[in-house]
Amino acid sequence: MPAIAARRKLRRRGLYETWILLSAFAFVFFTVLTARAEEAVIRVGYQKYGTLVLLKGKGLLEQKLKPLGYRVVWAEFPSGPPLLEALNAGAIDFGSAGEAPPIFAQAAGDALVYVANEPPAPQGEAILVPKDSPVRTVADLRGRTIALNKGSNVHFLVVRALEQAGVPYDQVKLAFLAPADAGAAFARGSVDAWAIWDPFLASGEQAHAARTLTTGEGLVPNRQFYLSRRAFVAGHAKALDATLAAIAAIDAWAKDNTGAVAQELAPLVGIPAPVLTVALRRQSYGVAPLDAAAVADQQRVADTFHRLGLLPKPLTIADAVRRPGT
Secondary structure, eight states, X not given: OHHHHHHHHHHHHHHHHHHHHHHHHHHHHHHHHHHHHHSEEEEEEEOSSSXXXXXXXXXXXXXXXXXXXXXXXXXXXXSHHHHHHHHHTTSOSEEEEOSHHHHXXXXXXXXXXXXXXXXXXXXXXXXXXXXXXXXXXXXXXXXXXXXXXXXXXXXXXXXXXHHHHTOXXXXXXEXXXXXXXXXXXXXXXXXXXXXXXXXXHHHHHHHTOOEEEEEXXXXXXXXXXXXXXXXXXXXXXXXXXXXXXXXXXXXXXXXXXHHHHHHHHHHHHTSOHHHHHHHHHHOOOOOBOOOHHHHHHHHHHXXXXXXXXXXXXXXXXXXXXXXXXX
Protein backbone atom coordinates (compact mmCIF):
# COMPACT_ATOMS: atom_id res chain seq x y z
CA MET A 1 0.00 0.00 0.00
CA PRO A 2 2.70 2.53 0.85
CA ALA A 3 4.30 1.78 -2.51
CA ILE A 4 1.00 2.41 -4.32
CA ALA A 5 0.49 5.64 -2.41
CA ALA A 6 3.98 6.74 -3.30
CA ARG A 7 3.39 6.03 -6.96
CA ARG A 8 0.16 8.01 -6.89
CA LYS A 9 1.95 10.89 -5.20
CA LEU A 10 4.66 10.82 -7.87
CA ARG A 11 2.05 10.67 -10.59
CA ARG A 12 0.23 13.68 -9.13
CA ARG A 13 3.52 15.48 -8.81
CA GLY A 14 4.36 14.65 -12.45
CA LEU A 15 0.98 15.94 -13.61
CA TYR A 16 1.47 19.09 -11.55
CA GLU A 17 4.93 19.68 -13.04
CA THR A 18 3.58 19.04 -16.52
CA TRP A 19 0.82 21.57 -15.89
CA ILE A 20 3.39 24.10 -14.67
CA LEU A 21 5.51 23.48 -17.77
CA LEU A 22 2.55 23.84 -20.11
CA SER A 23 1.49 27.01 -18.33
CA ALA A 24 4.97 28.41 -18.80
CA PHE A 25 4.92 27.55 -22.50
CA ALA A 26 1.49 29.16 -22.82
CA PHE A 27 2.75 32.31 -21.13
CA VAL A 28 5.78 32.52 -23.41
CA PHE A 29 3.63 31.87 -26.49
CA PHE A 30 1.12 34.53 -25.44
CA THR A 31 3.94 37.01 -24.77
CA VAL A 32 5.44 36.38 -28.24
CA LEU A 33 2.06 36.81 -29.90
CA THR A 34 1.42 40.02 -27.99
CA ALA A 35 4.84 41.40 -28.92
CA ARG A 36 4.27 40.47 -32.57
CA ALA A 37 0.84 42.10 -32.50
CA GLU A 38 2.38 45.31 -31.14
CA GLU A 39 5.18 45.22 -33.72
CA ALA A 40 4.50 47.34 -36.80
CA VAL A 41 5.00 45.85 -40.25
CA ILE A 42 6.00 47.21 -43.65
CA ARG A 43 5.20 44.91 -46.57
CA VAL A 44 7.59 45.55 -49.47
CA GLY A 45 6.96 44.38 -53.02
CA TYR A 46 10.07 43.85 -55.11
CA GLN A 47 11.19 42.44 -58.44
CA LYS A 48 14.19 40.21 -59.11
CA TYR A 49 16.21 43.09 -60.50
CA GLY A 50 16.84 46.51 -59.03
CA THR A 51 17.60 48.35 -55.83
CA LEU A 52 14.94 46.69 -53.69
CA VAL A 53 16.23 43.16 -54.26
CA LEU A 54 19.69 44.38 -53.22
CA LEU A 55 18.15 45.99 -50.16
CA LYS A 56 16.53 42.68 -49.28
CA GLY A 57 19.77 40.75 -49.73
CA LYS A 58 21.79 43.13 -47.55
CA GLY A 59 19.27 43.22 -44.72
CA LEU A 60 19.79 46.98 -44.45
CA LEU A 61 16.09 47.83 -44.31
CA GLU A 62 15.59 45.55 -41.31
CA GLN A 63 18.49 47.30 -39.58
CA LYS A 64 17.03 50.75 -40.27
CA LEU A 65 13.49 49.87 -39.18
CA LYS A 66 14.12 47.69 -36.12
CA PRO A 67 14.82 50.70 -33.82
CA LEU A 68 11.46 52.11 -34.93
CA GLY A 69 9.67 48.88 -33.97
CA TYR A 70 9.04 47.59 -37.49
CA ARG A 71 9.64 44.25 -39.13
CA VAL A 72 9.78 43.78 -42.91
CA VAL A 73 7.77 41.32 -44.99
CA TRP A 74 8.96 40.85 -48.57
CA ALA A 75 6.84 39.80 -51.56
CA GLU A 76 8.26 39.11 -55.03
CA PHE A 77 6.48 40.14 -58.25
CA PRO A 78 7.36 39.42 -61.90
CA SER A 79 6.86 43.04 -63.03
CA GLY A 80 5.48 46.44 -62.10
CA PRO A 81 1.79 46.05 -63.08
CA PRO A 82 0.96 43.14 -60.73
CA LEU A 83 3.04 44.75 -57.97
CA LEU A 84 0.95 47.90 -58.14
CA GLU A 85 -2.27 45.90 -58.34
CA ALA A 86 -1.24 44.42 -54.99
CA LEU A 87 -0.49 47.92 -53.66
CA ASN A 88 -3.93 49.16 -54.72
CA ALA A 89 -5.52 46.13 -53.08
CA GLY A 90 -3.72 46.81 -49.79
CA ALA A 91 -1.64 43.62 -49.97
CA ILE A 92 1.68 45.53 -49.81
CA ASP A 93 2.71 48.94 -48.49
CA PHE A 94 5.69 49.89 -50.64
CA GLY A 95 7.27 49.00 -53.97
CA SER A 96 8.86 50.32 -57.15
CA ALA A 97 7.96 50.43 -60.83
CA GLY A 98 8.72 52.25 -64.05
CA GLU A 99 6.72 55.05 -65.63
CA ALA A 100 3.60 53.39 -66.99
CA PRO A 101 2.43 51.01 -64.23
CA PRO A 102 1.70 53.80 -61.71
CA ILE A 103 -0.42 55.55 -64.33
CA PHE A 104 -2.73 52.55 -64.70
CA ALA A 105 -2.70 51.96 -60.95
CA GLN A 106 -3.77 55.56 -60.27
CA ALA A 107 -6.56 55.20 -62.82
CA ALA A 108 -7.76 52.05 -61.04
CA GLY A 109 -7.97 53.57 -57.54
CA ASP A 110 -6.84 56.33 -55.21
CA ALA A 111 -4.56 54.31 -52.91
CA LEU A 112 -1.27 54.96 -54.71
CA VAL A 113 1.19 57.70 -53.72
CA TYR A 114 4.49 58.57 -55.43
CA VAL A 115 7.07 58.99 -52.66
CA ALA A 116 10.38 59.19 -54.58
CA ASN A 117 12.10 58.54 -57.89
CA GLU A 118 15.51 57.93 -59.45
CA PRO A 119 17.02 60.05 -62.26
CA PRO A 120 16.12 59.26 -65.88
CA ALA A 121 17.83 56.27 -67.53
CA PRO A 122 16.68 56.39 -71.18
CA GLN A 123 19.39 53.98 -72.36
CA GLY A 124 17.92 51.29 -70.11
CA GLU A 125 15.05 50.43 -72.46
CA ALA A 126 14.88 49.88 -76.21
CA ILE A 127 13.07 48.36 -79.16
CA LEU A 128 15.05 45.43 -80.56
CA VAL A 129 14.84 43.71 -83.95
CA PRO A 130 16.69 40.63 -85.23
CA LYS A 131 20.16 41.38 -86.60
CA ASP A 132 19.17 40.47 -90.18
CA SER A 133 15.71 42.08 -90.03
CA PRO A 134 14.64 44.27 -92.97
CA VAL A 135 13.31 46.75 -90.38
CA ARG A 136 15.84 49.59 -90.35
CA THR A 137 13.82 52.40 -88.76
CA VAL A 138 10.82 52.71 -86.46
CA ALA A 139 8.75 53.75 -89.48
CA ASP A 140 9.40 50.28 -90.93
CA LEU A 141 7.37 48.78 -88.07
CA ARG A 142 4.13 49.81 -89.74
CA GLY A 143 2.00 46.68 -90.09
CA ARG A 144 4.44 44.57 -88.07
CA THR A 145 4.17 42.92 -84.65
CA ILE A 146 5.90 44.29 -81.55
CA ALA A 147 6.12 42.23 -78.38
CA LEU A 148 5.91 44.15 -75.11
CA ASN A 149 4.64 43.92 -71.55
CA LYS A 150 1.27 45.68 -71.44
CA GLY A 151 1.14 48.66 -69.12
CA SER A 152 4.89 48.67 -68.55
CA ASN A 153 7.41 51.47 -69.10
CA VAL A 154 8.22 50.19 -72.62
CA HIS A 155 4.55 50.54 -73.55
CA PHE A 156 5.05 54.29 -73.44
CA LEU A 157 8.37 53.96 -75.31
CA VAL A 158 6.56 52.23 -78.18
CA VAL A 159 3.87 54.92 -78.24
CA ARG A 160 6.44 57.74 -78.33
CA ALA A 161 8.67 56.03 -80.90
CA LEU A 162 5.72 55.50 -83.23
CA GLU A 163 4.59 59.10 -82.76
CA GLN A 164 8.01 60.46 -83.64
CA ALA A 165 8.18 58.21 -86.71
CA GLY A 166 4.72 59.28 -87.87
CA VAL A 167 3.22 55.80 -87.50
CA PRO A 168 -0.32 55.73 -86.04
CA TYR A 169 -0.60 53.55 -82.94
CA ASP A 170 -3.29 51.39 -84.55
CA GLN A 171 -1.08 50.60 -87.56
CA VAL A 172 1.17 48.20 -85.67
CA LYS A 173 0.24 44.90 -84.04
CA LEU A 174 1.02 44.58 -80.36
CA ALA A 175 1.67 41.20 -78.74
CA PHE A 176 1.28 41.70 -75.01
CA LEU A 177 3.73 39.26 -73.44
CA ALA A 178 5.73 39.06 -70.22
CA PRO A 179 9.51 39.41 -70.70
CA ALA A 180 10.29 35.67 -70.73
CA ASP A 181 7.49 34.89 -73.21
CA ALA A 182 8.34 37.90 -75.36
CA GLY A 183 12.00 36.85 -75.47
CA ALA A 184 11.00 33.36 -76.57
CA ALA A 185 8.68 34.72 -79.27
CA PHE A 186 11.45 37.05 -80.46
CA ALA A 187 13.94 34.17 -80.64
CA ARG A 188 11.45 32.05 -82.67
CA GLY A 189 10.77 34.89 -85.09
CA SER A 190 7.09 35.01 -84.08
CA VAL A 191 7.30 38.79 -83.63
CA ASP A 192 9.11 41.44 -85.64
CA ALA A 193 10.34 43.55 -82.73
CA TRP A 194 10.63 43.44 -78.97
CA ALA A 195 10.29 46.45 -76.66
CA ILE A 196 12.10 45.61 -73.44
CA TRP A 197 13.98 47.04 -70.46
CA ASP A 198 17.17 46.09 -68.67
CA PRO A 199 18.40 43.58 -67.66
CA PHE A 200 16.35 41.67 -70.26
CA LEU A 201 17.46 44.23 -72.82
CA ALA A 202 21.14 43.49 -72.21
CA SER A 203 20.41 39.77 -72.28
CA GLY A 204 18.48 40.04 -75.55
CA GLU A 205 21.26 42.05 -77.17
CA GLN A 206 23.72 39.30 -76.40
CA ALA A 207 21.70 36.07 -76.51
CA HIS A 208 19.84 36.87 -79.73
CA ALA A 209 22.46 39.07 -81.40
CA ALA A 210 19.67 41.62 -81.59
CA ARG A 211 19.97 45.04 -83.15
CA THR A 212 18.74 48.13 -81.33
CA LEU A 213 16.19 50.01 -83.41
CA THR A 214 15.89 52.82 -80.85
CA THR A 215 16.49 53.38 -77.16
CA GLY A 216 14.52 55.75 -74.97
CA GLU A 217 17.10 58.51 -75.58
CA GLY A 218 15.27 61.62 -76.75
CA LEU A 219 11.92 59.85 -76.42
CA VAL A 220 11.22 58.93 -72.80
CA PRO A 221 12.95 59.54 -69.46
CA ASN A 222 12.56 55.96 -68.17
CA ARG A 223 12.40 56.84 -64.48
CA GLN A 224 12.07 54.37 -61.63
CA PHE A 225 9.47 55.38 -59.05
CA TYR A 226 9.03 54.35 -55.42
CA LEU A 227 5.42 54.13 -54.38
CA SER A 228 3.36 53.56 -51.28
CA ARG A 229 -0.24 53.47 -50.09
CA ARG A 230 -1.94 56.68 -49.04
CA ALA A 231 -2.93 55.18 -45.67
CA PHE A 232 0.61 53.98 -45.01
CA VAL A 233 2.11 57.37 -45.88
CA ALA A 234 -0.29 59.07 -43.48
CA GLY A 235 0.44 56.78 -40.55
CA HIS A 236 4.05 55.69 -40.98
CA ALA A 237 6.05 58.73 -42.13
CA LYS A 238 9.15 57.88 -40.07
CA ALA A 239 9.25 54.31 -41.37
CA LEU A 240 8.83 55.57 -44.91
CA ASP A 241 11.68 58.05 -44.52
CA ALA A 242 13.90 55.32 -43.04
CA THR A 243 13.06 53.08 -46.01
CA LEU A 244 14.07 55.77 -48.49
CA ALA A 245 17.29 56.38 -46.53
CA ALA A 246 18.10 52.66 -46.80
CA ILE A 247 17.47 52.77 -50.55
CA ALA A 248 19.76 55.81 -50.87
CA ALA A 249 22.52 53.91 -49.04
CA ILE A 250 22.18 50.88 -51.32
CA ASP A 251 22.11 53.14 -54.39
CA ALA A 252 25.35 54.83 -53.32
CA TRP A 253 27.03 51.45 -52.85
CA ALA A 254 25.70 49.98 -56.11
CA LYS A 255 26.81 52.96 -58.20
CA ASP A 256 30.46 52.34 -57.32
CA ASN A 257 30.30 48.52 -57.21
CA THR A 258 28.56 47.40 -60.40
CA GLY A 259 30.72 44.27 -60.63
CA ALA A 260 29.78 43.15 -57.11
CA VAL A 261 26.12 43.97 -57.74
CA ALA A 262 26.17 41.92 -60.95
CA GLN A 263 27.66 38.94 -59.11
CA GLU A 264 24.98 39.20 -56.44
CA LEU A 265 22.07 39.52 -58.86
CA ALA A 266 23.20 36.94 -61.45
CA PRO A 267 21.87 33.82 -59.65
CA LEU A 268 18.60 35.59 -58.80
CA VAL A 269 17.88 36.85 -62.31
CA GLY A 270 19.41 33.95 -64.24
CA ILE A 271 21.51 36.30 -66.37
CA PRO A 272 25.33 36.10 -66.43
CA ALA A 273 27.15 38.73 -64.39
CA PRO A 274 28.98 40.28 -67.41
CA VAL A 275 25.62 40.90 -69.11
CA LEU A 276 24.17 42.38 -65.93
CA THR A 277 27.16 44.70 -65.69
CA VAL A 278 26.16 46.20 -69.05
CA ALA A 279 22.64 46.81 -67.73
CA LEU A 280 23.84 48.26 -64.43
CA ARG A 281 26.03 50.80 -66.21
CA ARG A 282 22.94 52.11 -68.01
CA GLN A 283 20.99 52.41 -64.77
CA SER A 284 20.58 55.66 -62.85
CA TYR A 285 21.25 56.07 -59.13
CA GLY A 286 20.20 58.56 -56.47
CA VAL A 287 16.73 58.42 -54.91
CA ALA A 288 15.01 61.80 -54.41
CA PRO A 289 11.51 63.31 -54.03
CA LEU A 290 9.67 64.03 -57.27
CA ASP A 291 10.47 67.45 -58.65
CA ALA A 292 8.39 69.49 -61.10
CA ALA A 293 10.11 67.87 -64.10
CA ALA A 294 9.33 64.34 -62.91
CA VAL A 295 5.69 65.23 -62.26
CA ALA A 296 5.41 66.88 -65.69
CA ASP A 297 6.93 63.85 -67.42
CA GLN A 298 4.47 61.52 -65.69
CA GLN A 299 1.60 63.81 -66.60
CA ARG A 300 2.71 63.53 -70.23
CA VAL A 301 2.54 59.73 -69.99
CA ALA A 302 -0.95 59.88 -68.48
CA ASP A 303 -2.24 62.35 -71.05
CA THR A 304 -0.84 60.27 -73.91
CA PHE A 305 -2.44 57.06 -72.69
CA HIS A 306 -5.77 58.80 -72.15
CA ARG A 307 -5.67 60.28 -75.65
CA LEU A 308 -5.12 56.79 -77.07
CA GLY A 309 -8.07 55.43 -75.12
CA LEU A 310 -5.87 53.27 -72.88
CA LEU A 311 -7.07 55.04 -69.73
CA PRO A 312 -10.75 55.34 -68.76
CA LYS A 313 -10.36 58.89 -67.45
CA PRO A 314 -7.87 61.77 -67.34
CA LEU A 315 -5.48 61.84 -64.38
CA THR A 316 -3.75 64.54 -62.39
CA ILE A 317 -0.40 63.11 -61.32
CA ALA A 318 0.21 65.84 -58.74
CA ASP A 319 -2.79 64.54 -56.77
CA ALA A 320 -0.87 61.31 -56.11
CA VAL A 321 2.52 62.81 -55.12
CA ARG A 322 3.64 62.80 -51.49
CA ARG A 323 3.68 66.32 -50.08
CA PRO A 324 6.73 67.56 -48.16
CA GLY A 325 6.39 67.01 -44.43
CA THR A 326 3.88 64.16 -44.69
